[in-house]
Amino acid sequence: MVLPLLTMVTCKETRAAIIALHKNGFTGKDIVATKIAPQSTIYRIIKNLKERGSILVKKASGRPRKSSKCQDRLLTRIQLRDRSASSAELAWEWQQAGMNASARTVRQRLLEDGLVSRRAAKKPLLSKKKHQGQIDLLQKQLLKTIQQQFGEEQCIFQHDGAPCHKAKVLTKWLGDQNVDILGPWPGNSPDLNPNENLSILKRRVDKQKPTNFDKLQEVIMKEWVAISQELAQKLIESMPSRIAEVLKMKGQHCKY
DSSP states (O other), rough: OOOOOEEEEHHHHHHHHHHHHHTTTOOOHHHHTEEEEEEEEHHHHHHHHHHHHHHOOOOOOOOSSOOOOHHHHHHHHHHHHHHTOOHHHHHHHHHHHHHHHHHHHHHHHHHHHOOOOOOOOOOOOHHHHHHHHHHHHHIIHHHHHHHHHTTTTTOEOOOOOOOTOOOOOHHHHHHHOEEEEOOOOOOOOOGGGGGGGHHHHHHHHHOOOOSHHHHHHHHHHHHHEEEEEEEHHHHHTHHHHHHHHHHHHTTTTOOO
C-alpha cells in the first residue's frame, strides 16, 4: 500500500491524521513509515483509540488539591477580616481551623481568588511634636479619667506594644506620673484585649460612609456614645474567663 508523503504537523493535526490513516486500513508500521510522528506516539494513539474509542487525551490526575472549596472560602474570610496579616499568620489561623497548609499554599489560594499581597509602607518615626501631642492628650484624658474612676486607689494602665506606646519619652512620662503599666504586652493578642470586641464601632462608622474629616469625627463620637454601658461592663467582666481560656489553650488561638 502506497502512503501519501506527509510532513510533520501540529499535535492535534497529528492525532487526527494518524486516526484517519488507521481507519482507512493502514497498519501502525505503515503509519510509522510516513514519519508523521515518533513510533511510540503513533502506537499510543492507536492503542488509546482501540481501548477508549476516543483520541482525547485523558486528564492526568496530578497531585491532589490540598484544600476543598469550603476551606478556600474560609481562608478568604480570614484574610478579609485582617488585610494586614501576612501569609504566615493566615496559614497559622487556617491551621487552627483544621487545614494543614503552608504560607506558600495560602498565597496560591488567595491569588486564585484575585487577592494579591501588598507590602506596607514604612511609617515615619514620630517627631518630638507628635510625642508632645500624645503626652498632652494623656495629661488631659488619662490622668483625669484615673482620678474620676479610681481616686486614690491603685490601678493599672494597659496599652498594646505599638512603637508609639513604647517610645522612651512616653514611657518616662508615665513613670513620672506613677502610672503602673500592664506589660510587656504580647504582640498579636486581640483575645486578651476586650476593646477588640468593639469593632462594631468601625462597622457602624463605615456604614455611614463619612465624606470628610469633620464628618468622620462627628460620626465616631456619635457611635461611641451609642455603645451601651452594659456592653462595656460585660467586656470588662469577661477578663477572668479570657485569661483562663488563653492559659488553657497555652497561648494558642481561642474563642475570644
